[in-house]
Amino acid sequence: MYLYAGFTLSHTCSHANERGCLCCWCLVGISPLLGLFPNLIFDIETLGINDDDHKIDEITTDFISRVDHIMENHSGIGVKIFRLRTYPCDNVHPSYVDRWLQVAITPGIQEFELQMPWQNKIEYNFPCSLLSIGFLSSLKCVHLTSFHITGEELCSFLSKSLALEQLDLADCSDIVRLEIPSVLLHLNFLQVQECVMLELIESGAPNLSLFCYTGRPIHISLGYPLQLTHIQMNSSESNMLYYASTKLPSVAPNLRALFLTSRFEFVDAPMVPGKFMHLKYLEIVLVQPDRSPDYDFCSLVSFLDGSPSLVTFILRIEFPVTRHDSIIEYPDYSSVHRRFLPQQRHDNLKNVLITGFCSSKSMVELTNHILGSAPALEYLTLDTSRGHERKIGKSLICKHMPEEVLVEVQRARFAISRYVEGNVPSTVNLRLIEPCSKCLSYRV
Structure with missing residues (x-):
């Protein structure tokens, strides 16, 4: 179950297995079982990391260590949901993220979420090279926060994600024109938040019914207005x-x-x-x-x-x-x-x-x-x-x-x-x- 800006959406791709989420940190000492879990959900809460003392460097080291251990022992087979939320860690090196994605992004993945703090000290470019058409054929949900990706790169990525149902973008400041390809027949939810350089949103998705936008007034063209x-x-x-x-x-x-x-x-x-x-x-x-x-x-x-x-x-x-x-x-x-x-x-x-x-x-x-x-x-x-x-x-x-x-x-x-x-x-x-x-x- 997701809560998106006032809308409660219940889709197949959103039914996260809470036991799988908790086991991500409970099973650190039971490596042989790690490859059995299809839902990989990483944030400081699910990893059991205490951030009360506000020592970001120590929290970051602990975060990387735990995720690294889990991903090194995961087979990469059968992953359905992958969510990585690095907040409040603001200096996770891109090499770690790329390595984790190489394990998680496999054929059959349905939900893909990457969130980094907007004040991240290290820039992270969206890993287009890791996402081939074979890996994206079953992808239903994408959530990207604070990433460097151009409108052209995103359009190319989306055109290969034919099963996509939900797209959520936040603080992607390199996007000037957001163009949603008409081949996304299943896309029904689009959310765009605080992409400060954005000048235009143009959608050709024929079944888009829910649209959320946060930012300054811009030109918006939705090709099938009667569906909204x-x-x-x-x-x-x-x-x-x-x-x-x-x-x-x-x-x-x-x-x-x-x-x-x-x-x-x-x-x-x-x-x-x-x-x-x-x-x-x-x-x-x-x-x-x-x-x-x-x-x-x-x-x-x-x-x-x-x-x-x-x-x-x-x-x-x-x-x-x-x-x-x-x-x-x-x-x-x-x-x-x-x-x-x-x-x-x-x-x-x-x-x-x-x-x-x-x-x-x-x-x-x-x-x-x-x-x-x-x-x-x-x-x-x-x-x-x-x-x-x-x-x-x-x-x-x-x-x-x-x-x-x-x-x-x-x-x-x-x-x-x-x-x-x-x-x-x-x-x-x-x-x-x-x-x-x-x-x-x-x-x-």
Whole structure:
């Protein structure tokens, strides 16, 4: 089972044998049995290496020694899964990696994963010479992180991997053009993260249905747009929402689920020129809205208007901040109801969740617009805190919230009670989530 950026994928190539994984380090002293295990999964956890003391050189030496011992005693026959994650070791010499790959990459391999730290002291070039067409005929999953491989080399590699179903690339900074060959008939999942030199993604794979991208907005051309049903796009820069609203309707008109993350937006979301006619799930994350204090949350109505089949809408504000347009600052409170918004109905919308809800006038207006235009709405959840990030890990301890954030939490709660609750129909279940009573003991 894999968890890829919000999507849980269960494929044949992802069912790792956990016992085989554990035995990689348990069987170091039982060499004759090492050749029997088809799943070779190497990282400091499965190798039983303690990294608490942060002595990277010692950890690296131990890591190399253990993997080397296992690979020297493995027959190389019958390997189905090979995963090598060297983090936090940042100076594993390429000669070791090449030697391990020569043993592991054999006919019949189905999953191939190589992850090295992005700050690796030694550059590692993708070993194209080790991967002949005979070895790639059964390969289903490939995950590469922090490798030197050009777009041409990758395309050549992919064109030989005819059984490939999943491709995951991260921090491959030599790729400028990513071209996915049309011969990949089984490819259904593509993820590309922080490949900083990338300018273009062009796919000819006819059955690609899930696409995840993290990086700056670039040109994306997917040859069979009607097959795409799930897209996730995350930007470390600004205006990903603007990009998505103007580009994606033509790139993937048949979407069922759309996840968008933008650090901040300087431009309000425009009216969606096309429509996501089949979109049922929309999740939008704004990471640092304080960087764009004039952003109009009501502009997100354009996404709702462009998605007539939408059932679930989630808006997450990662870092709640005090807005200069707080509704509490308006002397004439009735003015908040006078703004004209398109009265298009959202007949299928049933579930709405807003985390990081603030007292912004435009956020209150957005909420009331939804209440007035979604006759099928069943659940409205307003969270004045950070949603799933309220607690530290799995503990019951709240994350620290600065005083100015707590002030805004109380302002948001006042805005809800005065300007939202009275507009909630009896058929809608309104749920309010806020920091614990101890956190709220701070008074404005």
